[in-house]
Amino acid sequence: MRTGLHISRWTAFTVLAFITWSAGANPVEKEAAADPTHAIAMHGEPLYPEGFEHFHYVNPAAPKGGAIVYGATGTFDSLNPFIVRGTSALGLREHVFESLLARGYDEPFTLYGLLAESIEVAGDRSWVAFTLNPEARFSDGEPVTVDDIVYSLETLRDMGRPNYKTYYSKVERMERTGERTIKFIFSPDGDREIPLIIGLMPIIPTHVYEKRDFNAASFQIPIGSGPYVVDKVKPGNSITYRRDTGYWGIDLAVNTGQNNVDLVTYEYFRDTNASFEAFKRGIYHARPEDDPGRWTQNYNFPAVRAGKVRKEAFESGMPSGMYALVFNTRRPVFTDKRVRQALIQLFNFEWVNKNLYYGSYVRTESFFDGSELGSHDRPAGELERELLAPFPDAVTPEIMNLGWHAPEGDVEGQDRKNRARAIAQLKDSGYQIRDGVMTHIETGRPLSFEILVATPGEERLALTYSRMVKRIGVRAEVRNVDPSQYQERRSNYDFDMIFNSWFSSLSPGNEQSFYWGSAAADVPGTRNYMGVKEPAIDAMIDAMLEAETREDFVAAVRAMDRVLLSGAYMIPMFHQPEQWLALWQKVKVPEETSLYGYRSGTWWIDDKLEQ
Structure with a gap:
């Protein structure tokens, strides 16, 4: 049995908590900043020091290549994951769009530099400043700029999902303090967590989205700075992401041992029964399970008996809810x-x-x-x-x-x-x-x-x-x-x-x-x-x-x-006392799991193992 911690689905959505803080009359000058750093923790100090090489829950030697298909139920009619209108395809936020900071999943809530190479925060968290990595690029080759950060906050706050308005309306103003540096100053009702929430804000390219109707649920191909680009779309049925071999952040410590698979596809099925039958036939390769009857009684199909499909269980250190x-x-x-x-x-x-x-x-x-x-x-x-x-x-x-x-x-x-x-x-x-x-x-x-x-x-x-x-x-x-x-x-x-x-x-x-x-x-x-x-x-x-x-x-x-x-x-x-996961044999998982459990982005493919 593997041990580790889990989010309830392999998509491993980032979980955000909202912690309220009451500030004084003049938050900008209330307390001086700490020195610029590589990471910020909600409480205490980051687990990984500056200059760390990789997270513990990855295989830094994982090979690149291969293809994987995930199963989904229902359908989708949009490639914009940031708006209420429409149902967006799975994977867009995880694969295409990046944030200033990346979450470390060995800790309750700590973020490390991604698009931003360093963070500076007031001791009372009344403001935070980010310095962009000079190498940061969108997939079309254009650099990520301070203007893109400003545009992202304003667009998501004004036209995005309601939760973005809740988060980002706490920003009282933004200041461009250098060619690659931006400072966010928070209103007095800001949260102690708001610097971290800003660090997780998705960054979208101004030069692309200012020419589009951002509120439209459309199939226009999204452009981001992430490790994948959209390769193929069958509206409502499937979406495939291709690993960007020119991805700017491939050598960052937060990315080492991750984003290993060349082609990632989400295949949609009508319901859970149809999805399970498809998994049994090898149409997709990874299936989280939450039905105890199915888990204990129905994983006896031929591919399991032949050793082509394996069942794994991961203990959780996450709260049960x-x-x-x-x-x-x-x-x-x-x-x-x-x-x-x-x-x-x-x-x-x-x-x-x-x-x-x-x-x-x-x-x-x-x-x-x-x-x-x-x-x-x-x-x-x-x-x-x-x-x-x-x-x-x-x-x-x-x-x-x-x-x-x-x-x-x-x-x-x-x-x-x-x-x-x-x-x-x-x-x-x-x-x-x-x-x-x-x-x-x-x-x-x-x-x-x-x-x-x-x-x-x-x-x-x-x-x-x-x-x-x-x-x-x-x-x-x-x-x-x-x-x-x-x-x-x-x-x-x-x-x-x-x-x-x-x-x-x-x-x-x-x-x-x-x-x-x-x-x-x-x-x-x-x-x-x-x-x-x-x-x-x-x-x-x-x-x-x-x-x-x-x-x-x-x-x-x-x-x-x-x-x-x-x-x-x-x-x-x-x-559930454990997280249940069924995998076809070609899908390989690191020995160590994170505090939040298995992370599909850390997996790799062994193509020598045929289905």
Whole structure:
């Protein structure tokens, strides 16, 4: 078994967190800059020193050449990945367009020079300056200039996706401080992370895109500075990238051992079943898997038995995130925490995992399971206790001492102990069983609620849970609605319970306010589906955003994790313990993997191995 960390897909999209920072009245002069450097870390120092030769998770001797095909589902109608209009083809951002800095995937959030050869940042992060690499070129041979950086920010801010406007509107002004140097000065509400976000801004050539309608979803061939160019396009069906043999950055340390394959194709299929059948026939060569039934039962086709296809599993050091059955505490039925705690007792994960998922999952017991940020099996440290001291009732003693531990269910489905605990908790909250129905003693109302779902998988799981709660007289009605109705009801909090997933990174930031903050609870369209309004959570988010050291940051995240789990706002479900990947034999992967898991850009092809 390989070990390493992972993003949930081989495309390995860069994960950005948004960390808020409050500056003084004059951020430009508030604090002097550090010396120019080769890298910048969100917290602490970069792992790799100036002059490093390559990242640890690459094979610096990987050969160049060959071809690889990836599978995708659906279709595409655009070659512009930066706008809302249309569905852009996969791979454009990763292969064609570069940023000023490149992410190092051995660290939570550190960036190294790419188009920019050096970075200079104010100690209070009120501004950042970049010096361009004099060798930087677009694929058509034109140099990358300061004007291109200015044009990129202004174009993406004004015409790009909404998230670009959110990021880049925090730039108060830009200053050209030299022929190859540009300085970004941030508004007082800028983030401590904003210098890194600017470092990851895609750079587009002015001389190309000022002549195009940037907002158009078209098939005009994109031009960037990246290691690949678009070679062939079959609209809606496939796109092929060709390695640029004249790529300007081939010798940079951040690129050593990467971008090894000459031709990279994304082939589109109608659905997951068609995609899997195509993989079995060798039409494409790498398949990440997230279906435990398929992973455990269906990878026995002839190419696997013949050794032409191999299965690999990668352990993850990334946070698990949270997939949960969520209580809407805006609804009277769930305002009592004891009711929620009782319903948590009734979910029998051990039976579900065995009978529905082939024993492939593990129970999620923290919003950041599997990483240093999680509180599970960790006693609260001194820094956490100091943060939580003003909120003595926000965390239960058990969770303060060792994190949250899920009720242990019975794999045979009996689960009598947990049912007895649930009945006792409901009795404390005013319920008793009358004629087989869990009934509120004072009002005479039965304990009942609706679980809203939109997919067959969720419906199956919800029906299973409905049968579990029915055994003590609780009625849970499962309602399957079409996706558009589901989205509308979820956005307006018009539900009792829903399933939801929250992704977690190693650098969570101000998106946490969007997830759990009190201000988000009454605003339609946020991800505070529980309706939680907890001052302790707000305070922990503030502490997280203000943290300047990794130690302080980790303490604040763990403390927030404990408060969320103590509130019993959801029934945590489960997650994959590993990242699953199937590969045809010609695809080779480095021995070491990054903190974020396997990276398709580090793979190479052995053409001697025929399919």
